Amino acid sequence: MALLVLKFGGTSVGDVERIKNAASKVAAEVKLGHKVAVVVSAMAGVTDQLINYCRSVTPHPNPREHDAVVSTGENITAGLMALALQQRGLNARSWQGWQVPLRTDSTHNKARIIDINAASLLHHINQGEVAVMAGFQGVTDDNSVTTLGRGGSDTSAVALAAALKADRCDIYTDVDGVYTTDPRIVSNASKLDRVSYPEMLMMASLGAKVLQTRSVEMALRYHVPVQVLSTFGNAIGSELPGTLVTDEDENMEQKSVTGVAYSRNEDKVTLTGIPDTPGKAAAIFSTLARTGIGVDMIVQTASHDGKCTDITFTVAKLDLDRARQTLESERAKIGFADILTDKNMVKLSLVGIGMRSHPGVASLMFETLAAKNINIQAIETSEISIGVLIDESYTELALRALHTAYGLDAE
């Protein structure tokens, strides 16, 4: 008998029939003798709608009240799921974040979990109840409701699994596992049976939205085995039909590249005509850091005449306007000629622990893109990833070409 956390994403609870279908999977696990906690997302589209309600009242909603509104989608599904389970004859109880409580810091819209006091919830599970927790939400020490960032129910689920010391956390979603790349873009992407925590962490942070990045960080830190699997069909988690995210082991295929991720979330900024003197990069990036703007890729062009240089970097889409305003206000101090921005960019990244031992991974990437006449505008590398910034219109072409070049296509 195991203790399992089952998380159902937006599509899996998209309407009442889907909620009933999800409840049947929970019931099947209970029938096998397992103790179960369930974490639910809002019904597909509901969180977007709630965000739009706030924006239609004011373009800059107060973060506390924004969270008060946006967190409510999950409350509805938690209650409906408990009802659907009761309807099947199971004992079930819904829990909102504050009732558990799942405590977070007060960074509204992307709060970090401080801890989960799961004692009471566990007591009910041990009494034979299924506990259904609303994902995505928590509560601060001063009783304000917070949300954990888009896709945050994954993190709620893994955090609950860690707090309960669960044997596994099953993430039910609209694909049947983690693929070599987004299967909605590359139709012959291959499903991975297992993927290591560091690779999944890289894929998630570089754009593969199948798991929220923080959920993978949490799984790695607390060694929670996570399975990504399909909500469609009759299979249940205990049959292990999905992809297991787990510690690296010798059974993992040692290809140089495990997957290709992409992110459209970054915009490009170029500052031209910067005096080529010490301290300019420091002035630019400390100005941005002071305003809380994170920078990702950075390229400095070599100066031809020893007098002036250009610096290109990327920032999150949401930060572009603020980055431009902040730099503009320091233009005289930093001394650059112009700010150019480009919103039509995509970052493609190869990920694989095999890169550590296979040379030539980057050169094949550059050759493959060159053969398709795709220009690379910035490059970023880590021990297990290589990323390039290219024009967004080439996303599909480049993803497919790289997928084939690294032998990832399904047979």
Ligand code: ADP
């Ligand atoms: P949920 O609502 O269940 O949380 P998400 O939409 O957040 O589901 O995540 C599932 C989606 O992630 C899939 O529909 C797929 O388009 C996308 N995705 C991106 N990269 C990958 C990948 N490498 N493997 C599987 N799915 C991926």
Ligand code: ASP
């Ligand atoms: N409902 C939230 C969102 O749409 C959280 C989640 O589904 O994980 O982002």
Ligand code: MG
């Ligand atoms: Mg998600």
